[in-house]
Amino acid sequence: MMSVTTLPESGAASALLPEPDTESGTRGAPQVPPKNLFEPAMLGRYRLPHRIAMAPLTRSRARQPGNVPAALNALYYRQRSSAAVIIAEATQISMQGQGYAWTPGIHSREQVEGWRLVTDAVHAAGGRIILQLWHVGRISHPALQPDGMLPVAPSAIKPTGMAFIENEKGEGEMVPFETPRALLAEEIPYLVQQYVRGAANAMEAGFDGVEVHGANGYLLDQFLSPRANRRNDRYGGPVENRARLLLEVVRAVSQVWGKDRVGTRLSPLGSFNDVGDDDPQSTFSYVVDKLSDFGLGYLHVINPAAAAVEKQTRPDPAALEMLALIRGKFHGPLMLAGGFNRDTAEAWLAHGKADVIAFGREFIANPDLPERFRIGAHINLPDPSTYYGGGAKGYTDYPTLAQERGEAPKPVVDESWR
């Protein structure tokens, strides 16, 4: 890996790098905790004890049949309750909203009761948990849809790539996408109602808030994207139209929860799931202005400079410009995710580029990630072959520091942080 000292000392890029006296990876003796990561922060109505959030992570381990969260999922989340806040995995708001095998839902009674096990476990351990509300739009397949129907989308445009379904043998299988059905304008109020029902169910299930998934090329991002959205009604064309559904959903969900317990996730400059935009500055300028004026509890952004942060190379100027635009326009708490480690996260917070950093893969493999960051302990690597599907292996069997050292278990949340 490139040494940080070979990178420029001044200008925007240096602000993204760790302080020169730190190094990533394994550390020896306990150190002074990173100051900024361990400052309390406000996220909507909540006071967070530190700034290390758990990013939403699909793990495709809901109980079957019915995509129901169960005891294993409750254990997984409980183990990670020392996160400043957990953003629980993307969760479909309807059968139509499902795009991958074995992901949990929040539309049936059983699912609400299943999620209750999770939220109770996290709260009993001293944590907080927000549910990510998900509709995948065209990133699905008839095999996952009610009555084998076509997935829905802003326009009948087939995305490139493959869907992850369960085959007849009960195994996961990748199959090509099909051309989706374009939603009728008259259907859109019912779509918004799916989000409202998901939001109300999330409240009943005991969550602390909801995050509207507007990122990664799923339904709301498909509407934002001129590449996926070719409509010529009031939901397509100019940005005011492409953003309409996202803003309607945020408004409707906030009527259930109150604005200060609702966040939105966006992935500006992202191309995952075949979305794209020739003028992302105009799109995100409009969307972020609107979300800020609305008074959204927090904005969660997938860092367009994630790859550079991870490799510790100089980010693309377009990514830095986008980040500056968002930071300038959004006047509430900004959560940033993508490619961070302890030192890069600390540096970005120190430079005021975000208020909270969300960690994904590091939380998969390190249930006690904040404690490891606090004392500068080593960070275990996750095994990508166990990301999706399966049971406890690669899910609830990553050890805490106490387990690694053969010590007695400690409380999940260190009360001195609160």
Ligand SMILES: Cc1cc2nc3c(=O)[nH]c(=O)nc-3n(C[C@H](O)[C@H](O)[C@H](O)COP(=O)(O)O)c2cc1C
């Ligand atoms: C296994 C896996 C599952 C993911 N599932 C979701 C998800 O459900 N919702 C979402 O918004 N992002 C999801 N992401 C993206 C993460 O939230 C995060 O943005 C990404 O992993 C980058 O952060 P990291 O570098 O700290 O891992 C997923 C990523 C991984 C690796």
